[in-house]
Amino acid sequence: MAGVSVAFGGLVALSDVSLEVPPNRVLGVIGPNGAGKTTLFNVACGFVRPDAGELWWRGERHDRLRPHRLAGLGIARTLQDLGLFEHLTVLENVMVGAGRHARTTFWSSLLALPGHTREERALADRAGAVLDRLGIADLADRTPAGLPYPVRKRVALARALVAEPRLLLLDEPASGLSGEEMAEIGELIRGLTDRMSVMLVEHHMDLVMSVCDDIVVLDFGRVIARGRPEEVREDPAVLAAYLGEDVPAEPGRSTC
Numbered sequence: 001m002a003g004v005s006v007a008f009g010g011l012v013a014l015s016d017v018s019l020e021v022p023p024n025r026v027l028g029v030i031g032p033n034g035a036g037k038t039t040l041f042n043v044a045c046g047f048v049r050p051d052a053g054e055l056w057w058r059g060e061r062h063d064r065l066r067p068h069r070l071a072g073l074g075i076a077r078t079l080q081d082l083g084l085f086e087h088l089t090v091l092e093n094v095m096v097g098a099g100r101h102a103r104t105t106f107w108s109s110l111l112a113l114p115g116h117t118r119e120e121r122a123l124a125d126r127a128g129a130v131l132d133r134l135g136i137a138d139l140a141d142r143t144p145a146g147l148p149y150p151v152r153k154r155v156a157l158a159r160a161l162v163a164e165p166r167l168l169l170l171d172e173p174a175s176g177l178s179g180e181e182m183a184e185i186g187e188l189i190r191g192l193t194d195r196m197s198v199m200l201v202e203h204h205m206d207l208v209m210s211v212c213d214d215i216v217v218l219d220f221g222r223v224i225a226r227g228r229p230e231e232v233r234e235d236p237a238v239l240a241a242y243l244g245e246d247v248p249a250e251p252g253r254s255t256c
Ligand SMILES: Nc1ncnc2c1ncn2[C@@H]1O[C@H](COP(=O)(O)OP(=O)(O)OP(=O)(O)O)[C@@H](O)[C@H]1O
Pocket: 008, 011, 012, 013, 031, 032, 033, 034, 035, 036, 037, 038, 039, 040, 203
C-alpha cells in the first residue's frame, strides 16, 4: 500500500502509510494502543476503504479490495474473532476456507448434489493435511465448541492456509496464548514463508521480534519507524512511543 490515509469523522486513524510485504517474508505491524494497527489490517482485508492512497497486489492496483474477493486474489486472513462454525466439524470448518470453487464443492456436497465426490475427497485430504501440519489432525471430527482457545486459533489458521494463499494476514495471532503457545505459533508462522508472505498485526513484542523479518511501527496513524527487529528495537522514536505503555511481553490469557 502506498500513501494510505483513513479518517473516522475528524479522527485520523492512518496518515500517509506506505508498506510492502515482500515475497516469502514476514512483516510485523506494531504500535501502541490506538496507533492504527487494526485500521491498517482492515484496509488490507477490504473491510475499510482508504480515503486516500493506493493498494497494490502483484503488480495490479486495487482501488477497492473486497473481503469476499480476497481468496480469489490469493490472500487469506485470520481475525481475532475466529468466526468458526460451531456445528461443523473442525475438518469441515477448514474445508470452508478453501476458496470460491472449493466452497461450491463443499456446499454442493452438503446439499448432496451429484458430481462432487471426487473433488470433495480431494478437498478433505487437503484440509486434513493442513490440520496435520498444525498438529491438530486428531481433532478433525470434533466440533470447535469446547475446544480450548489456542486450538480454536489453530483451526482458524488452518482454514486460512487451506486456500494456499500467497499472502496471509494475521490479526493478533498471539492474543490469548501463553508464552509457550506463542513460541509454537511463532515457529508455525516462520515455517510458512517457503510458500507465502505473512503480514501480522500484533501487540506482543516477543512474537513480533522473534518472527518478523521486517517491522513497521505506527504511532498516531503514522509510520514512525521501519526496519529489521534489531533496528526497530533500539529506535528512539519507538522507545518514546512505547514509553508509559504496558508492553505485553509475557502475556497472560485473555479472551478473543
Ligand atoms: N470505526 C471507527 N470509528 C471511529 N474511530 C475509530 C474506528 N476504528 C478505529 N478508530 C479510531 O482510530 C484510531 C486507530 O484505531 P485502531 O483500532 O486502528 O488502533 P490500534 O493500533 O489497532 O489500537 P489497539 O492496539 O488499541 O487495538 C483510534 O483512535 C481509534 O479510536
